[in-house]
Amino acid sequence: MDRSPQEAAAEAALAELDLPAKVALLGGTDMWSVGPDSALSPAGFGRLVLSDGPAGVRGENWSPEDPSIALPSPTAIGATWDPEAARTAGLLLAQEARRKGAHVVLAPTVNLHRTPYSGRHFEAYSEDPQLTGALGAALVAGLQRGGVAATPKHYVGNDAETDRFTVDVRADGRTLRELYLEPFERIVRTARPWVVMAAYNSVNGVTMSEHDVLNNGVLRGEWGFDGVLVSDWTGARSTLGCVRGGLDLAMPGPDTVYGEHLVAAVREGRVSAETVDVLARRVLLLAARVGVLDGVPPAVPAAELPAPLDGAATVRGLAARSFVLLRNEPAAAPLLPLAVAGAEPSGAEPPGGTVRRIAVSGLHASALRFGGGGSSQVFPEHVRTPLEALRAALPPGTEVSYEPGPDPRSRLAAATAADGFRLTAVLHGLDDAELARVEQRDGSVRWMGSLPGGVSFADLGRVELLGSFTPGETGTHRLAVRGVGHFRLEAGDRVLYDAELQAESDDPAAAFLNPPQRTFLLDAEAGEPLSVRLRHSVPAYGVGGLFGLISFELGYGAPAVSEQELTERAVRAAAEADCAVVFVGTTDESEVEGVDRESLALPGRQDELVAHVARANPRTVVVVNAGAPVLMPWREDVAAVLLCWFPGEAGGEALADVLLGAAEPGGRLPTSWPDAEDDLPVRQVVPDGDGRLPYAEGPYIGYRAWQHRSAGSRGRGAAVPAPAYWFGHGLGYTRWEYESLNITALDGARGNDPYGAVARVTVRVRNSGERTGREVVQLYLGPAGPERRLAAFTVVEAAAGEVAEARLEVPLRAVQTWDDARLTWHPAEDPHTFAVGRSAVDIRLAAELALWK
Structure with missing residues (x-):
């Protein structure tokens, strides 16, 4: 096979390097980059920059002073059920990466929603491996079409946060192959990513940065991955283990398990020079692909890059497309979209009455949580709140009141200019001299890997947040210190804290x-x-030990009002309005990297707020601002429930679009939502006393687990809990009728490509409502029960009364199961039941077909 220009250039560059230079390619130079290094000059290797994702590209600076576009969370992209939407997200990420000077984006996260207790649930797409794999492959394709390397992560089994550095995931072969490896396999085989990230955790006793069987045997040997395998940050533990496990790049630097340790291992005969060549060659190939290797054009030359995207419009459209309408009553005259005065196209009074007064309540209306916490967090330049966006979008004469209700946060938010603060961060050296200063957007000081003004962490002695506070009201205000280390807080002539x-x-x-x-x-x-x-x-060793981290915050809270009074104000406003819109959600104390959730209940007294408002006004809409399932004990008592996930920086505008009908809530649930925590099929995220986390449920998670439990209880007479809302559920603003199903088996059914089509399916659907709408046609294969799985899906659109044809292709993998005894895939038994519908249980048409005859 002929080599690509990039492969040839990598080979030529390798020949110019000696052993120390080759090894220099295999570890970070600093927090976010590899090179430049004088030893690499003969090869023409520049500086390769990596950046966190997947909901934006932060670049090398983690600071509000260096803003980034904030995309909707991956769960929101998962809810679109639309590979084209995921590809668009990838194109926008690539555009942002190029603007930020990054060549590699650490995205997408394609771990599965094994249980909603996972603290990073919001950062992955779905509980289903087929949906996850299809969307992940599309995002990889978009990123790399934009000339930037994608990094599917965390390979594999990083499905919770508790003890994530040391946990040993125990799973049998079928469970791994059919669930957790499946998205990675699809992405590697169909989208050809240039990088994959190894997870922190172990799988069946071997840490993933050293896992010869899964890295060299499966990822490279079976699937043909030819890119760079990079460690998660600090995830490389031993020199020989990582070399044998096929780890190409240990991050961050400069102190890694490679460097002088690997040079010594080669010279002492413990590692062969040829093995180092294999690893270095792959890093050079990556450099060539992204354009940081002299003498060869990148895989996507500048002249061939896609046309620029309008970032604001793109994230606004993605957000609206992801919103899931869970409930919309009454059926004869649903509350959403709101029929506001002055907006009726015909001037006729709508069946439910015209809305002239809207009572908005809930903190999230004025403090939208646009993204989850952790390494995926970015700082957008501006976020318009839903309250601001709704008021701006409403026609003149429509009144909007607002009451925040009880604050669900147990911690104070960062002090802001709106609170009366003017703040500057000042960096001081070890000798107390001022080194740099930077104006602050708020009271949050956060730097990772680099400091303002080019200050070195080694020279940093302390950081001060200086400024003034002008109260807007008289009373007892609250100030807070948040961080790790020694702090001294002074206000006026008082020392409030010194410890x-x-x-x-x-x-x-x-x-x-x-x-x-x-x-x-x-x-x-x-x-x-x-x-x-x-x-x-600042401690001499720095927070985090291996690299510099500065993170602390000055928090603020206005004089407190009792929670009862705050609730009563919201109830009074709702009682006087034509409809009420209550915003609820999680806070930054949960749904954050490094910590799993302890409860799915909404924090604070939000449930009580919804219940009281709904009793005061039956025309109540609840907007849920969360990246993962939450409990909704009031869900049958309100007129409408709209799920907006973490919608990114344009979430406020997108919510106004959807609430007022300018856009349809186009999403469908990528994960089943429980009615009660005790109903969850999978709950364990804490390892046992030996550090092991058994995936004892086997291949049954999500809707498969709910159905498996139901199938196992048949004939016993006991009622089996069902989810509050099933995988695939979502209403939209119109109605759909499923009219016909046609299936054609293909001659290639016995081929070897696991993602080649074995059948084509055509579904005729009719938009029987009064509005143009979007439908996600879902195809499940197998008998009713736990073995019925999502096999294919597609999105169609049609105007009111019109027909659309959904065309789906069934991949070979969808009709295969893994045999642990023979260590191979084999076809499921004929005949196959093809079931199409609107969710895992809302099946509208079904037919049988034998594929292996």
Whole structure:
């Protein structure tokens, strides 16, 4: 086979390097890059920059002062059920990466929603491996079409956060192959990613950065992966183990398990020079593909890059397409979209009545949670709140009241200019001299890997947050310190705190992203400025040990009003309005990297707020701002429930579009939502005493697990809990009739390509409603029960009264199962039941066909 220009260039560059130079390719130079290094000059290797994703591209700076476009969370992209939407997200990520000077984006996350207790649930697509794989492959294709390397992660088994550095996932071959490896296989075989990230955890006793069987045997040997296998940050543990496990790149640097350790291992005969060549060659190939190797054009030359996207419009459209309408009553005259005065096209009074007064309540209406916490977090330039966007979109004469209701947060948010603060961060050296200063957008100080003004972590002695606070009202205000280390907080002439804050976890990411907080009271007069100073003494070793992390925050809370009074205000407003819109959601204390969730209940008294508002006004819409399932005990007592996930920076505008009918909520659930925590089929995220986390449920998670449990109880007479909402559920703003199903078996059914088509399916659907709409046609294969699985899906659109044809291709893998005894895939038995519908249980048409005759 002829080599590509990039492969030839990598080979030529390799020949120019000696052993230390080759080894220099295999470890980070700093937090986010590899090279440049004088030893690499003969090869023409430049500087290769990596950046976190997948909901935006942060680049090398983790600071609000270097903003990025914030995309909807991966669960939101999962809810689109639309590979084209995922590809568009990938194109936008590539565009952002090029703007930020990054060549590799650490995305997509294609771990599965094994259980909603996972703290990083929001960062993955779905509970289903077929949906995850299809969307992940599309995002990889979009990123790499934009000339930027994608990095499917975390390979494999990183499906929870508890003890993630050391946990040993125990799973049999069938479970691994049919569920957790499946998205990675599809992406590698069909989208050819240039990088894959090895997970922190072990699988069946071997840490993933050293897993010869899964890395060399499966990923490279079976699937043909030819790219770079990179460690998760600090996930490379031993020199010989990582070499034998096929790890190409250990991050971050400069101190890694490679470097001088690997040079010594080669010279002592413990590692062959040829093995180092194999690893270095792959890093050089990556450099050639992304354009940081001299003498060869990148895989996508500048002249062939796709046309620029309008970032704001793109994220707004993706968000609306992801929103899932779970409930919309009454059926004869559904509440959504809201029929506001002055917006009726015909001037006729709508069946449910015209809305002239809207009572909005809930903190998330004025403080939308646009993204989850952790390494995927970015800082957008501006986020318009749903309250602001709704008021701007409504026609003149429509009244909107707002009551925040009880605050669901147990921690104070960062102090802002709107609260009356003006703040500057000042960096001081070990000798107390000022090294740099930077104006702050808020009270959050967060730097990773690099510091403002080019200051070195080795020279940093302390950081001070200086400024003033001008209260907007007289009373007892609250100031807070959040972080790890020694802090001194002064306000006016008072010292409010001067002590050490200890980390609550051994996980450095948790200490950086979710540190503890202490709160202090301050009596202050409205309009009277006070000086504020928060000093943080930096430990000599730095937070995190291996690389520099600075993360602390000055928090603020206005004089408190009782939760009962806040609820009563919201109820009074709702009672006087034509409809009520209540915003609820999770807070930044959950759904964050490094910490799993302890409960699925909404924090604080949000459930109570919804219940009281719904009793005061039956025309109540609840907007749920969460990246993962939450419990909704009030769901049957409200008129409408709209799920907006973590919708990105344009979530406010997208919500206004959907609530008022300018856009349809086009999403479908990528994961089943439970009615009660005790109903969950899979709950365990905490390893046993030996550090093992058994996947004892086998290949039954999500809708498969719910159906498996139901099938196992038949004939026993006991009622089996069902989810509140099944995988695939979503209403939209119109109605769909499924009219016909046609299946054609293909001659290639006995081929070897697991993603080659074995059957084509055509489904005729009719939009029987009054609006143009979007439908996700879902095809499941197998008998009713736990063995019926999603095999294919597609999106169609049609105007009111029109017909659309959904065309689906069934891949070979959808009709195969893994045989642990023979270590191979084999076809499921004929005949196959083809069932199409609107969710895993809402099946509209079905037919049988033998594929292996």
